[in-house]
Amino acid sequence: MTHSEAVAALEEAEQHAHLDRRDEAAADDGGRRAAELAEWQRVVQLLAASGGPYYPDADVVVQEELAEDRRREEAEQQRRQEQQRVADRAEELARLGGAGRLDRSVPSQAGDEAARDLLEEKRDYRAAKVDAWLALALADQSGHYADPAARAAAVGSLP
Template identity: 75%
Template sequence: MQLLAATGGPYDPDADAVVQEELAEDRRREEVEQQRRQEQQRVAARADELAGLAGAGRLDRTVASRPGDEAARELLADRGDYRAGAVDDWLARALADRTGHYADPDARTAAVALLPVPVLARAALLAALARTGAPAADGDLEFVGRLAQADPAATTALASWLDTAAAVKDGTP
């Protein structure tokens, strides 16, 4: 007892700064892990929703894109889900039309790092074709996806050429 009295009394982990720091770090790690699991669940739920809409033929312009849809698309592709192609079409259309969360310039900028090159090429060509003013139903532009998948660089070059040709026609340098 005299030893404890000389050291200030019995050991109290609640008063030990090192123990408290370790416990706080453990809580922070658990919170980060919980947030990661919640994000994975959210992405999986959105991927399932998009796949369901695509499978039912209802993934169209009436469905607004949201932040995180790129991750849902990636999950579908990783799963080998054949509906990922329909999601690619839908994302490219939203990016080209600047609708949904792609109305935000920052979201469009971020898409460059988040979407595969063929989807970006498809979006660029769809946007360029829209700027030509040529009327076309969505079914008329089915070739855009095939072209973008086969040769994204050529698709992007064609989009750039169309933009330049439209600018020259309009008299803008």
């Protein structure tokens, strides 16, 4: 994109913004129009300073925004994976508790409290068995409760 093309795009965006001021639905765009104008102004200034064409791949601001988008996507993916892990563990503990096989042979793991909370939210009748199992693991200091920090954290999180 050349400087003159960027100037034309900025003028068009300004015209749309001016026309949209009369339209209530378009006026309430959550700041999108203002952000678009600011971005076109930035590109015009960038091209005026460089004198060359505009390449988004070489634009530091664009690359920073893309990197931030990737970080957000990765964080969201990690959050979804953690939710799935907790749901899977909750189902496993509920299944073992329902079968009467939730005992000392099943080691507790970090995050079991979140799985227990999920069962409680679902009002799963097996949550009480998971509570008893976690209390036993805490009393025995077994599984992940062998770590003093895990024990200290569990004291306030378990019923």
